[in-house]
Amino acid sequence: MLTTPTPSGAESIKNFSGVVQESHNIGLGFKTAGQIEKIYVKEGDYVKKGQLIAQLDHTDYQLGVQALEIQCKQLEDEVKRTEALYRSKSISINDYEKAQAGLQQLKVQLQVNRNKLAYTRLYASTDGYIQSVNFAPSEMVDAGTPVINLLDMHSMEVETELPAEVYQLRSRFQRITCELPSAKGEDIPLKILSITPKADGNQLYQLKLTFQKKNDLRLSAGMNVNVRIHIAGTDSLRTSFTLPLHALIQSQEETYVWVMNDDSTVNKRKVHCSGIDEKGRAIITAGLKGDEQIIKAGVNALQENEKVRVIHTDNKTNVGGLI
Template identity: 55%
Template sequence: MRRIEKNSLGAALMMALLCSCSGRTTSEPFVQSVSLTRPIALNRETSHLYSGIVKAAHEVSLGFKTAGQIARIHVSEGDYVQQGQLLAELDDADYQLAVDALQIQYDQLKDEVERTKQLFNQKSVSANDFEKASAGLRQLGVQLQANRNKLDYTKLYAPTNGYIQTVNFSPAEMVDAGTALFTLLDVSRLEVEVSIPANEYLRRDQFTGFTCRAAGLKNGVQLRLGSITPKADGNQLYHLTLAFAGQPDRRLTAGMNVEVGITVADTTRTGGFGVPPGAVFLDGEVPCVWVFGADSTIERRPVALREMDNEGRVVVIDGLTGGERIVRAGVSALEEGEKVRVVETPSQTNAGGLL
């Protein structure tokens, strides 16, 4: 008898518990979960980064202006030289002899011309003879100066500041006039070379600024456009040459890799804000977004749109202030004034929310 009473009591308790649970479940309203985003203020310019390299503005091939045998080389590869510094010399013995021989002839003829002039003043020599003697002296003077120049050409001087990149000959070797003895990197003016894809080249008329950054340099350096090669290479890249707008940092050297920023005027942007395409819906024919309120309810906000920008965002030019949080997806299932629950978007650096 007692066992029956206990079973009946247990069954009654179970029924009461089930009824209470079912009543509580049906009384709670369903709350939709949404993810939010903020409108992104759009500028009228975009910036893209490319890899570039610092190069010397000129690589100068240096050689003697006359032929001869190399007597001395005063520099080595990698040496820094200054403008006017002596780099190498030829054996000048034969050139010196040629100058000495002509100097003797010139001095002798000069004395003869002086005597002829005195005779001409005394009417003892015709004007024609005096003019011939004077012309012969001038001609010999030109030959003497040409040989003096050749003697000077046996010494090779640095035309500008820079670094000796290569030395192509050794002492005692014979070189012809114009043969490149040295390759000099002219570091008096550095420049930056960068390659850009075809889509960027097509917007070259919209370039508004250039900067470069290098490892170890905190601040970017302003550049200006030097030239653009109008022909693509085998990789469909176009080469830009950029000059430094001011004096470059001394730590920048030829061959250094840099990051080049190219600022482009974006004609698709007229200010306003960028929002994901999924955040916009139509209320009839009026584009709207759902704005999340402080009480966790949503409000329909009409907006004025412009075409998408280059990054695939819808451009909102009216209706938003930039401080709102708006629903980014699933907007068609929501209703005005509905209370929603925010699902935070996980950080890209904390995948899975493990941290």
């Protein structure tokens, strides 16, 4: 029985270990300084966007707003009286405009204090899980200090590292998939987010990937996955071929195959086998041109220059060769 070499440079698959990561780790802090009055969440809690998660003591801020509201109300009454005087031409336009400008400035100050009062309440900026709570009630915090760390779970990412020889082939990446530990044999499609152009101390390049479809409920941050990168081949790379393993014969620590000639005789040819591909076929990197007819059955019963007869498979519509 015969077979022909199959080019193996058409596509290659590289496997790497990857880790699932959350897309962002957000440090949430108050926009104003103060003393923490209440924290409404704990580590591991799931929160939704806009949910109240912590609060400062707002007593002083509330008093500041009330004081400015009283001043603003009083000044509004004065501006109304000033306007009446201006319409009766009892005061100049300059005095009237000064009164209006003073009222506007006071309203701006009132809004600033109202904003500060609102800043004493801390809300979740997105859906996610509380990773850490960095302070406790009664502690003082400055503006911008991260009080709570939030894991943004809207989109998950996969991080892996590439050796230099794979990084150099990045322009030929056809598709990238990953396999979850809980779903052996199921490939989940990924797309590239970024590839770090600088190698680290181990000469590895960091590759970040994201899932093409909506997050799978089986995913969690820190999970290990198997990343598969399918790399397209080029014509210049198609110098290797694959053959069934049983087409090879070993003799004196060398590898050979039987090649059938046009006159139905066979000759033993030395080849170089570099390994086995993911389909269990031998990878031949030297000794073949690609157009040979290789014996794949009966290899152990042949002699050099022996004339052979090829066993043909019966046609499906002519079982037993009766026609």
